[in-house]
Amino acid sequence: xxxxxxxxxxxxxxxxxxxxxxxxxxxxxxxxxxxxxxxxxxxxxxxxxxxxxxxxxxxxxxxxxxxxxxxxxxxxxxxxxxxxxxxxxxxxxxxxxxxxxxxxxxxxxxxxxxxxxxxxxxxxxxxxxxxxxxxxxxxxxxxxxxxxxxxxxxxxxxxxxxxxxxxxxxxxxxxxxxxxxxxxxxxxxxxxxxxxxxxxxxxxxxxxxxxxxxxxxxxxxxxxxxxxxxxxxxxxxxxxxxxxxxxxxxxxxxxxxxxxxxxxxxxxxxxxxxxxxxxxxxxxxxxxxxxxxxxxxxxxxxxxxxxxxxxxxxxxxxxxxxxxxxxxxxxxxxxxxxxxxxxxxxxxxxxxxxxxxxxxxxx
Amino acid sequence: xxxxxxxxxxxxxxxxxxxxxxxxxxxxxxxxxxxxxxxxxxxxxxxxxxxxxxxxxxxxxxxxxxxxxxxxxxxxxxxxxxxxxxxxxxxxxxxxxxxxxxxxxxxxxxxxxxxxxxxxxxxxxxxxxxxxxxxxxxxxxxxxxxxxxxxxxxxxxxxxxxxxxxxxxxxxxxxxxxxxxxxxxxxxxxxxxxxxxxxxxxxxxxxxxxxxxxxxxxxxxxxxxxxxxxxxxxxxxxxxxxxxxxxxxxxxxxxxxxxxxxxxxxxxxxxxxxxxxxxxxxxxxxxxxxxxxxxxxxxxxxxxxxxxxxxxxxxxxxxxxxxxxxxxxxxxxxxxxxxxxxxxxxxxxxxxxxxxxxxxxxx
Ligand SMILES: Cc1ncc(COP(=O)(O)O)c(C=O)c1O
Ligand SMILES: Cc1ncc(COP(=O)(O)O)c(C=O)c1O
Numbered sequence: 001x002x003x004x005x006x007x008x009x010x011x012x013x014x015x016x017x018x019x020x021x022x023x024x025x026x027x028x029x030x031x032x033x034x035x036x037x038x039x040x041x042x043x044x045x046x047x048x049x050x051x052x053x054x055x056x057x058x059x060x061x062x063x064x065x066x067x068x069x070x071x072x073x074x075x076x077x078x079x080x081x082x083x084x085x086x087x088x089x090x091x092x093x094x095x096x097x098x099x100x101x102x103x104x105x106x107x108x109x110x111x112x113x114x115x116x117x118x119x120x121x122x123x124x125x126x127x128x129x130x131x132x133x134x135x136x137x138x139x140x141x142x143x144x145x146x147x148x149x150x151x152x153x154x155x156x157x158x159x160x161x162x163x164x165x166x167x168x169x170x171x172x173x174x175x176x177x178x179x180x181x182x183x184x185x186x187x188x189x190x191x192x193x194x195x196x197x198x199x200x201x202x203x204x205x206x207x208x209x210x211x212x213x214x215x216x217x218x219x220x221x222x223x224x225x226x227x228x229x230x231x232x233x234x235x236x237x238x239x240x241x242x243x244x245x246x247x248x249x250x251x252x253x254x255x256x257x258x259x260x261x262x263x264x265x266x267x268x269x270x271x272x273x274x275x276x277x278x279x280x281x282x283x284x285x286x287x288x289x290x291x292x293x294x295x296x297x298x299x300x301x302x303x304x305x306x307x308x309x310x311x312x313x314x315x316x317x318x319x320x321x322x323x324x325x326x327x328x329x330x331x332x333x334x335x336x337x338x339x340x341x342x343x344x345x346x347x348x349x350x351x352x353x354x355x356x357x358x359x360x361x362x363x
Numbered sequence: 364x365x366x367x368x369x370x371x372x373x374x375x376x377x378x379x380x381x382x383x384x385x386x387x388x389x390x391x392x393x394x395x396x397x398x399x400x401x402x403x404x405x406x407x408x409x410x411x412x413x414x415x416x417x418x419x420x421x422x423x424x425x426x427x428x429x430x431x432x433x434x435x436x437x438x439x440x441x442x443x444x445x446x447x448x449x450x451x452x453x454x455x456x457x458x459x460x461x462x463x464x465x466x467x468x469x470x471x472x473x474x475x476x477x478x479x480x481x482x483x484x485x486x487x488x489x490x491x492x493x494x495x496x497x498x499x500x501x502x503x504x505x506x507x508x509x510x511x512x513x514x515x516x517x518x519x520x521x522x523x524x525x526x527x528x529x530x531x532x533x534x535x536x537x538x539x540x541x542x543x544x545x546x547x548x549x550x551x552x553x554x555x556x557x558x559x560x561x562x563x564x565x566x567x568x569x570x571x572x573x574x575x576x577x578x579x580x581x582x583x584x585x586x587x588x589x590x591x592x593x594x595x596x597x598x599x600x601x602x603x604x605x606x607x608x609x610x611x612x613x614x615x616x617x618x619x620x621x622x623x624x625x626x627x628x629x630x631x632x633x634x635x636x637x638x639x640x641x642x643x644x645x646x647x648x649x650x651x652x653x654x655x656x657x658x659x660x661x662x663x664x665x666x667x668x669x670x671x672x673x674x675x676x677x678x679x680x681x682x683x684x685x686x687x688x689x690x691x692x693x694x695x696x697x698x699x700x701x702x703x704x705x706x707x708x709x710x711x712x713x714x715x716x717x718x719x720x721x722x723x724x725x726x
Contacts, residue, residue, distance in 0.1 A: 031517065031518055032428065032516055032517025032518050033516055033517075035427070035428060039427055057427065058426075059424040059425060059426050060424070060425065060427075061422040061423065061424055061425075062422060062423065062424075062425055063421075063422050064398070064402060064420070064423075064509075064528050064530045065395065065398060065530065068431070068432060068567075069431060069437060069509065069511050069567070070437070070439055070507070070509060070567060070570070071567055071570035071571050071574075072435040072437065072566070072567030072568040072569075072570060072571040073570075073571040073574065074432060074433070074435065074571070076433055106575075107575060108571055108572075108574065108575070109571075109574040109575050109578060142517070144433075144517060146427075146432065146433060148432050149571075153395050153396055154394065154395025154396075154505070154507060154532065155394055155395050156570045156573075156604055157574060157577070158574040158578065165427050167427045167428065169517065187559075189559055190559045190560075191557060191558075191559035191560055193560075194554060194557035194560065194593045194594075195554075195593075196550075196552055196553045196554035196593060197553075197554055197556075197557065197560070197572060197593070198568070198571075198572045203435070203568065203571060203572070204431075204432070204433060204434055204435030204567070204568060204571070205435040205561070205566065205567060205568015205569065205571060205572060206435075206568065207433070207434035207435060207436075207519045208434050208435040208436040208437070208471055208472075208512075208561075208566060208567070208568060209471075209560060209561045209566070209568060210519075211434075211436065211471065211472040211520060211521040212469075212470060212471070212472050214520070215472060215521065230557045230558075230559060230560070230593065230594070231557075231593070231594045241519055
């Protein structure tokens with residue numbers, strides 16, 4: 001049966017001879033640990049992307065001189081597909097993710113890829129591995145497209161060869177045990193990104209750079225880092241690996257895309273919903289001082305992060321230079337909850353997709 | 364005979380059964396392309412560094428979920444060893460390189476390594492592969508120690524497993540065809556690093572981030588990028604992947620280690636020599652405007668980069684916002700030449716090593 005699945009572009013499919021699905025406990029999914037039977041792969045050499053293939057998920061060989069191990073020339077995306085019913089799986093905003101993927105490629109000197117191949121790869125993978133898409137509410141198939149430099153040369157310059165892969169992984173509900181508002185602290189010495197750097201693209205090095213500050217925040221008892229801008233350590237940029245939003249009075253304020261903030265796909269969804277619902281929406285610089293002032297005068301209603309993993313992540317506490325903001329530490333605010341409900345309803349096909357966000361795949 | 368080489372700590376040596384040295388044309392060495400017969404490897408797991416081994420250079424397997432491909436948690440060093448005579452090879456400043464290696468590890472949440480194992484690995488590799496150390500003046504054995512995250516989990520957090528490898532590669536003379544002063548331009552939109560980020564450590568992502576600006580500088584006809592500080596785009600930080608020095612009057616001015624500049628080992632050597640020779644030495648902020656003013660009033664005598672690859676790299680031209688500084692475009696200045704001669708004389712054992720920079724290995 002599997003052999004009947006064919007791609008609409010020209011992806012050669014080598015189906016697995018033996019599924020590993022029995023190894024997975026769908027009631028205890030750990031994020032990013034188990035990978036579906038198949039993966040997509042396409043290599044770049046001689047100045048062009050070569051033939052795409054889908055084949056069994058598996059290891060590959062690298063040499064110690066592999067460019068990516070030394071110079072970090074790599075980009076990735078993180079997205080999800082949702083079980084609707086026995087006939088349909090919804091991919092969430094694949095075009096927007098692919099647009100960002102290419103944007104990341106341009107900044108990192110990695111050759112761009114076509115949306116045609118991307119969406120065909122996703123559809124074909126989902127069809128082949130439809131049994132890996134978990135069914136319970138809150139669960140999803142996490143999709144990880146990525147490209148890395150694969151030259152074997154120790155020269156600190158852009159590679160001539162690249163490997164593009166897409167792997168998928170069933171993931172459990174982020175809020176299986178209910179919402180848990182996070183506590184944030186601003187890092188004392190560290191910054192995530194600066195305008196002119198790579199903060200606005202999804203490249204490997206951004207994440208490694210954030211591990212130490214994240215660890216220090218944890219040691220101080222906070223869940224995550226609230227990132228301030230690198231130049232003045234004054235304006236709020238992101239939270240952990242999410243975008244951030246503030247509901248002050250009836251206005252949703254989201255830090256504007258200044259060049260060092262990652263343009264989140266969920267961020268765009270939240271902003272679109274807020275506009276649709278008639279809120280004032282401002283994308284602009286917002287300083288940590290402004291947030292403290294709004295807290296003191298009582299107009300700060302909600303703070304929450306947004307990202308593919310959690311959809312929304314309510315913030316219960318913010319610490320900055322010894323001062324503290326305390327919001328609801330038990331449950332999300334009304335607005336964050338409404339965003340969560342609306343976005344997940346659209347993702348699981350429970351509500352009309354008026355924005356054209358989901359890409360249904362017949363399985 | 365090879366089997367007799369044993370390490371002084373506890374490195375297990377698996378010598379190769381067949382040397383690949385006949386594949387190498389020692390008269391046409393391309394940087395970082397051919398690797399010596401042996402490599403060092405040590406893995407970190409269960410919270411400790413495991414048994415170190417030296418084995419034939421070769422490929423290894425990774426899974427598509429390998430942490431380093433996605434999050435860039437990786438550090439490296441770049442250093443050289445020099446052929447002195449049939450009995451001796453000199454490693455240049457291994458302690459200083461190892462100190463920086465550990466400093467990079469700390470910033471990147473990678474477990475530190477001991478100097479004992481490091482130097483033993485280098486000595487053992489050089490003894491095993493002494494025939495790979497090229498003999499001509501200007502040539503060297505390039506040494507690349509590196510550590511990368513090797514967890515197979517798509518979680519954006521520090522890995523629990525790491526792989527530490529050291530590979531070596533014979534390299535030709537950087538100035539085989541004579542010195543060639545470089546031309547520089549300041550990038551319009553891009554920065555290399557910012558205080559609070561990772562610019563002061565040798566981590567993978569810094570290099571990938573610099574590929575696009577380097578490419579743009581080349582397209583405009585310049586050899587390399589002159590990096591300015593990220594906050595004000597005013598103070599000079601580095602040049603390409605080298606540190607930078609200015610001889611203004613009788614003063615050697617080198618940008619101070621502010622937190623976003625890589626502390627170069629060659630930079631330290633240049634500063635030590637300048638002091639030894641009685642120059643005024645200043646490590647401090649130096650703005651691009653100050654350099655232009657010194658050029659206009661005639662006090663700017665020399666500009667040069669410093670790094671392991673080139674030792675010194677004279678700068679012949681600097682372009683910034685349409686204005687140009689033109690220095691000697693044919694040959695290095697007197698001071699840069701003197702640094703080059705002194706450092707290489709010490710490296711090849713032609714001159715007394717008064718600073719204790721070289722670590723001789725009996726082969
Ligand atoms: C640094 C960073 N910011 C923000 C986001 C949120 O982006 P998205 O909503 O597209 O998942 C992510 C996660 O993908 C991220 O890594
Ligand atoms: C960014 C950067 N700056 C400066 C240097 C010079 O350092 P070193 O003299 O230790 O080679 C290097 C090269 O190693 C580098 O990569």
